Amino acid sequence: MINIKEDEHLSRLNHSCAHLLAQAVKHLYPNAKFWVGPVIEDGFYYDIDLGDKVITEEDIPLIEKEMKKIAKDGKRIIRKEISKSEALEMFKDDPYKLDLIDRMDEENTVISCYTQGDFTDLCRGPHVESVKELKHFKLTKFSGAYFKGDANNKMLQRIYGVCFDTEEDLNNYLQELEDAKARDHRKIGKDLDIFMNHDLVGKGMPLWLPNGAILRKELENYIYKKEQKLGYKHVYTPCVGTVDLYKTSGHWDHYKENMFPKMQVDDEEFVLRPMNCPHHMLVYGNTIHSYRDLPIRIGEFATDFRYEASGAVKGLERVRCMCQNDAHLFVRPDQIGEEFKKVVELILDMYKDFNIKNYSFRLSLRDKNDKEKYFDDDEMWDEAENKLRSVLNDLGLKYYEGVGEAAFYGPKLDVQIKPAVGPEVTLSTCQLDFLLPRRFDLSYIDSDGSKKIPVVIHRAIYGTFDRFTAFLLEETKGNLPLWLSPVQINIIPVNNEYHLEYCQNLMSELENYRVELDASEEKLSYKMRESSVRKIPVTVIIGQKEVDNNTISYRLLGSSDTITVTKAEFIKYIEDRIESKN
Ligand code: TSB
Ligand code: ZN
Numbered sequence: 001m002i003n004i005k006e007d008e009h010l011s012r013l014n015h016s017c018a019h020l021l022a023q024a025v026k027h028l029y030p031n032a033k034f035w036v037g038p039v040i041e042d043g044f045y046y047d048i049d050l051g052d053k054v055i056t057e058e059d060i061p062l063i064e065k066e067m068k069k070i071a072k073d074g075k076r077i078i079r080k081e082i083s084k085s086e087a088l089e090m091f092k093d094d095p096y097k098l099d100l101i102d103r104m105d106e107e108n109t110v111i112s113c114y115t116q117g118d119f120t121d122l123c124r125g126p127h128v129e130s131v132k133e134l135k136h137f138k139l140t141k142f143s144g145a146y147f148k149g150d151a152n153n154k155m156l157q158r159i160y161g162v163c164f165d166t167e168e169d170l171n172n173y174l175q176e177l178e179d180a181k182a183r184d185h186r187k188i189g190k191d192l193d194i195f196m197n198h199d200l201v202g203k204g205m206p207l208w209l210p211n212g213a214i215l216r217k218e219l220e221n222y223i224y225k226k227e228q229k230l231g232y233k234h235v236y237t238p239c240v241g242t243v244d245l246y247k248t249s250g251h252w253d254h255y256k257e258n259m260f261p262k263m264q265v266d267d268e269e270f271v272l273r274p275m276n277c278p279h280h281m282l283v284y285g286n287t288i289h290s291y292r293d294l295p296i297r298i299g300e301f302a303t304d305f306r307y308e309a310s311g312a313v314k315g316l317e318r319v320r321c322m323c324q325n326d327a328h329l330f331v332r333p334d335q336i337g338e339e340f341k342k343v344v345e346l347i348l349d350m351y352k353d354f355n356i357k358n359y360s361f362r363l364s365l366r367d368k369n370d371k372e373k374y375f376d377d378d379e380m381w382d383e384a385e386n387k388l389r390s391v392l393n394d395l396g397l398k399y400y401e402g403v404g405e406a407a408f409y410g411p412k413l414d415v416q417i418k419p420a421v422g423p424e425v426t427l428s429t430c431q432l433d434f435l436l437p438r439r440f441d442l443s444y445i446d447s448d449g450s451k452k453i454p455v456v457i458h459r460a461i462y463g464t465f466d467r468f469t470a471f472l473l474e475e476t477k478g479n480l481p482l483w484l485s486p487v488q489i490n491i492i493p494v495n496n497e498y499h500l501e502y503c504q505n506l507m508s509e510l511e512n513y514r515v516e517l518d519a520s521e522e523k524l525s526y527k528m529r530e531s532s533v534r535k536i537p538v539t540v541i542i543g544q545k546e547v548d549n550n551t552i553s554y555r556l557l558g559s560s561d562t563i564t565v566t567k568a569e570f571i572k573y574i575e576d577r578i579e580s581k582n
Contacts, residue, residue: 001176003041004162011039016077016127017067017134017163018044023119024066025159029053034121035096035147035156041423042177043162047145049096055142055157063159064139074132075117079125087111087122096147097122136170137163140177149311183420185473186315192478192486192535194469195316204313204320206466211486214514215472216465218484220301222353223325223461226346232299232327237279239303243269248439249278250375254408258306272305277409277433277458280328281440284454289444291332294454295339299327301465317419317470324464329457330442336432336455340391340413343430343459347415350428350461353581356475359427361397363389364405364412374408380434385411388432407458409435420474427471431458479557482537483578488514489554490536492527494543502547506540509567513574532557538574 004010018037021044025032029050037046082090084104090113091097100122104111114123116131128134139161147153164170181187189195194212201207208216224234243262246252251259251274260272273279280298289296303323312318331339351359366374366381374381388411392399399413406412410433414426433456446452462468472480482488491506493499496519507517516536518527524541531539540554541562553564565573 001042001180002173004043005039005041010164012126012128013133013165014039014044014161014163015123015125016131017137017161018046019077019114019116019119019121019123019127020067020070020131020134020137021046021063021139021159021161022048022121023070023116024063025050026119027066027070028063033094033096036100037121043140043160045158045160047147047156047158049147049154050157053157054144055159060139060142060159064137067134067137070117071131071134073117074130076130077114077116077127079112079114079127081110081112084109084111087113090120091122134163136165136167137161138170138174140174180420183474183477184315185317185420185470188473188478189315189470191533192473194473194486202320203310204308204318206316206319206321212469214486215469215480215484219462219465219468220325223350224301226350226461227297227299227327230297230342230346231295232297234299234301235280235283237276237283237300237302239273239305240270241273241278243271245278245282246271246273249281249436250408250439251275251278254373254375258308260305260307274304274306276300276302276304276324276326277328277436277456278440280326281436281442281456284328284330285440285442289330289454291444291446291452294444295329295331295335297327297329299325302326304464314422315470316466317422317425319464319466322464322466324460325462326458326460329459330437330444330454331457332444332446332452333455336387336457337391337394339457340388340430340432341395343457343461344395344397344413347428347430347461354472355481356471358475359415359417361392361399362402362405362414362416362426363392363399364402364407364414366406366411367404370404373404374406375435377435381411384432384434388413391432407431407433409433410458417471419470425467427463427467429458429460429463433458478535480535480537481577481581482574483581485535485537486514487516487534487536488578489516489538489540489574490531490534491515491517491540491542492524492531493517493519494524494541496521498544499542499547503542506542506552506567510571510574513578528555540570 004014022034022037025048031051033049035047037044087101112125113120114125114127139159142159144155145158147156164173192211193209195206195208197206255274259274262269262271283298284296301323305321308318308320313320329339365385392413410431412429412431415428416424417427418424437454437456442454443451444454489510491503493503500519503517507515535557537557538554540552546553551564551566552570553562555562
């Protein structure tokens with residue numbers, strides 16, 4: 001979907017449309033006062049103080065109508081530059097604009113304002129030439145929004161909209177928006193009973209429901225088996241650590257704003273952990289290692305807590321309590337390339353099994369000027385970044401570079417994906433770290449008997465189970481493959497009186513699968529529809545013919561063909577599909 005903010009022309013058009021919205025609102029509600037009206041990724045909005053008035057569904061068409069009227073009138077949009085004192089005079093009755101003007105630092109800064117007909121707004125611009133150009137727009141939604149985003153301030157009315165050059169572009173965009181909404185994992189997650197939230201638990205703290213738990217367990221089993229084969233050793237460690245642990249690792253200095261505040265228990269200070277690396281460093285340090293033992297791969301399905309801004313938390317995609325499929329690989333410097341390659345292969349292998357195709361690789365580098373976020377050691381950073389770049393080039397991976405995207409301890413290879421709604425996020429990650437093993441004073445005994453410091457590769461194949469599930473629900477639109485479906489087979493008797501017993505027996509014969517039996521008194525057509533709404537991949541329908549012949553008739557999700565087979569054939573079919581992950 002196009003990012004309107006990043007398109008110069010559309011950005012100007014939408015910004016002008018925000019003014020048009022404000023002008024129309026002013027006509028309809030003369031006491032309206034305006035805060036800010038920026039362009040955003042999907043159009044524009046304006047934050048408006050309407051006194052006690054709360055915008056409702058009915059108001060929107062009236063505002064649109066007024067906007068059309070003004071646009072048709074076709075007034076030119078005129079820019080005028082004024083001094084700060086002129087601006088203060090001009091907007092003296094408008095506390096919101098005065099707030100903005102006050103923030104303009106210099107007394108003699110040039111301030112611009114734009115006038116269209118009877119409406120003038122303080123604005124940097126640029127704008128289109130005339131309101132005539134604003135023909136194809138739509139107000140898309142509205143909500144309350146606190147002044148300056150602070151819950152202690154007054155609640156303003158925020159109205160969103162979007163504007164294009166042609167009706168066709170507008171309609172296409174609105175259609176895409178609809179499709180994205182239908183694909184949004186928050187909707188699908190609710191429809192399929194995957195997860196819920198509750199205020200009493202807190203923002204960004206989803207609760208996984210039984211269906212979600214089944215899916216997550218399958219994800220765990222899948223990656224656990226792969227990791228066992230690759231020589232990973234799994235551990236369990238606590239999801240808190242002392243403040244001293246994070247002072248040692250450097251998180252306290254470089255990652256504190258992403259962490260929950262500390263808590264005092266007796267004479268210890270704890271924090272909820274945001275990452276698992278420090279614990280795994282201690283596990284490595286628990287024994288003496290020879291160069292022959294390396295690589296040592298310590299894995300964990302580990303729960304972490306991060307402070308994410310309340311406006312940023314989103315379904316399962318961005319949460320405050322998450323579970324990583326994490327591992328830290330302790331390697332000798334000569335093993336970096338080989339071990340990194342194995343991780344990339346594991347990521348690609350997993351993507352193949354999940355049929356994941358829409359992603360890109362990002363080489364995430366430090367921002368050399370940001371001494372606060374990044375551990376300050378240019379020599380170490382240059383070595384790590386150059387090494388990682390050469391590993392990626394050797395692998396022949398296509399990637400782009402993201403400056404300022406590295407972890408505080410080292411550069412990363414991130415896999416970037418685009419959710420249905422909102423900006424791209426990182427799914428899998430593989431990171432190179434020369435720092436933490438030093439901070440924890442880790443070592444191995446080299447072939448010549450000397451003590452050496454290992455290098456650490458941090459990696460999460462799914463990223464987190466949370467974000468991966470969000471992605472999976474959106475990619476599949478909720479049509480999960482058979483092996484992941486919480487309910488795999490739904491059995492429906494045509495008539496409970498005559499066919500239920502056969503169905504009950506069948507259910508026990510299919511005990512290796514996740515099967516439900518719909519013995520409700522609803523009509524057959526209703527039950528079939530339910531099965532499809534719940535996106536159950538295989539629906540078995542048992543009538544007199546099936547009972548007489550000891551067979552099974554089934555339908556696949558999205559198809560209206562009925563297939564009749566023997567029980568053995570059916571089981572073979574199910575087995576094959578689970579096995580092939582199809
Ligand atoms: C890979 N120490 C490393 C680890 O060893 C680490 O924590 N890396 S991370 O910060 O990049 O996080 C790992 C993955 O967690 C990310 O790639 C991303 O997929 C996922 N993730 C990060 N923040 C969130 C969040 N708020 N909600 C859900 N998933 C998240
Ligand atoms: Zn880590």
